Amino acid sequence: MNIPRFVTQNAPWLLAGGFLAFLSGFGQTYFISIFAGEIRTEFNLSHGQWGGIYTLGTSISALVMVWAGGLTDIFRARSLGSVVLIILALACVSMSLAQHSWVLVGVIFFLRLLGQGMLSHIAVVSVSRWFVATRGKALMCVGLGFSIGEATLPVTFVAAMKVLGWRELWLVAAGISILAIPLLWTLLRTERTPQSMADTGVSLGMAGRHWSRPQAFKHWLFWFMVPALLGPAAFSTAFFFNQVYFASVKGIEHIQLVAFFPLFTAVSVISMIISGWLLDKLGTARLIPWFQLPMVIAFGLFGTGQSPLMIALGLVFMGMTAGANTTLPNAFWAEFYGTRSLGSIKAMAAAVMVLGSALGPGLTGVLIDLDVGIQTQYLGAAGYFLFTSALMAIGVGRARPLLAMNI
Numbered sequence: 001m002n003i004p005r006f007v008t009q010n011a012p013w014l015l016a017g018g019f020l021a022f023l024s025g026f027g028q029t030y031f032i033s034i035f036a037g038e039i040r041t042e043f044n045l046s047h048g049q050w051g052g053i054y055t056l057g058t059s060i061s062a063l064v065m066v067w068a069g070g071l072t073d074i075f076r077a078r079s080l081g082s083v084v085l086i087i088l089a090l091a092c093v094s095m096s097l098a099q100h101s102w103v104l105v106g107v108i109f110f111l112r113l114l115g116q117g118m119l120s121h122i123a124v125v126s127v128s129r130w131f132v133a134t135r136g137k138a139l140m141c142v143g144l145g146f147s148i149g150e151a152t153l154p155v156t157f158v159a160a161m162k163v164l165g166w167r168e169l170w171l172v173a174a175g176i177s178i179l180a181i182p183l184l185w186t187l188l189r190t191e192r193t194p195q196s197m198a199d200t201g202v203s204l205g206m207a208g209r210h211w212s213r214p215q216a217f218k219h220w221l222f223w224f225m226v227p228a229l230l231g232p233a234a235f236s237t238a239f240f241f242n243q244v245y246f247a248s249v250k251g252i253e254h255i256q257l258v259a260f261f262p263l264f265t266a267v268s269v270i271s272m273i274i275s276g277w278l279l280d281k282l283g284t285a286r287l288i289p290w291f292q293l294p295m296v297i298a299f300g301l302f303g304t305g306q307s308p309l310m311i312a313l314g315l316v317f318m319g320m321t322a323g324a325n326t327t328l329p330n331a332f333w334a335e336f337y338g339t340r341s342l343g344s345i346k347a348m349a350a351a352v353m354v355l356g357s358a359l360g361p362g363l364t365g366v367l368i369d370l371d372v373g374i375q376t377q378y379l380g381a382a383g384y385f386l387f388t389s390a391l392m393a394i395g396v397g398r399a400r401p402l403l404a405m406n407i
Helices: 003-009 011-027 029-043 047-073 077-097 103-130 135-160 166-187 213-218 220-241 243-250 254-258 261-282 284-290 293-304 308-337 342-369 374-403
Strands: none
Touching: 003 011, 003 135, 011 029, 011 077, 011 103, 011 135, 011 166, 029 047, 029 103, 029 135, 029 166, 029 220, 047 077, 047 103, 047 342, 077 103, 077 166, 103 135, 103 308, 103 342, 135 166, 135 261, 135 308, 213 220, 213 342, 220 243, 220 293, 220 308, 220 342, 220 374, 243 254, 243 374, 254 308, 261 284, 261 308, 284 308, 284 374, 293 308, 293 374, 308 342, 308 374, 342 374
């Protein structure tokens, strides 16, 4: 089935998944960070104190995500998504009204858990259940929701700061979250069958069975994948978190670096579309061991390149992995472990990724304080992605014969 026809026939469910992915932006680093200057000024926080608050709140959200993600195995997407949006709106209101810095830990916790964590999780788990043979195309459509949010929310809200204060803009975010609920219910009046509920899924995992979360946790393949789950979240977040410092080290204006970001977004969208198409053609097992190799080149260029052109090329390669990261890992859990407990199993993976996004900025900051330059760190990151690619090649290669038992 070609993509336009597929989208037309499945528009309500694809729009719902993409819409939840878009709304997850209110809890993503790219959105919260645009208010960093105002928050630090308002609460008299140093860069280290604000970074510590952000890391602490995000880390706690990663722990809670292990439990909360399993709710997708119990509740329908429209019901759970609505509750998450209501609490996310309350978190946005809390950010608007916060008067003391200690409150920020709790606010960041809820924003990260509900936005980056749960809304993203509900979107990818739902479409992974609803679509089997066309799972790659479905995840590609959800990925567009993430990309549209990343491309539009920061610039829109930064522009709006000329008219409204930062506290009022968080109220706007709360209002958007609440207004989204009726649309979500309209799109999901009927969830896609026959996989509307977790216990009716028909997509089996390795050895021709559905795996439970404890079984997946004890299985060796999960631990082969953990470093690969940590890497993109940790180092991509660290790159964008340290963008001002990185530009100064490279001797270029910050605006020059930012001007390349649309290139990164464009490449990630193209990569997402291609990887989604290839996923349906070739399967996850043939593709996932290699999707982080462009990160080796990207961080190698970030570490050694001195010209703006080399940095732009690095962002191109980073965009290749970023796009594929939207489709391949999400399809991996459904294909290798089945869909009955997909929410619970995927929650463990989501928690690892959230933890990575917390550790990346903190780790790079500590190393900078220890006089380990950002360029040296990025060369280390390139080596790390070589390591994760080797682990995936070994682990997935060993597990692949078990998929042949799915009959």
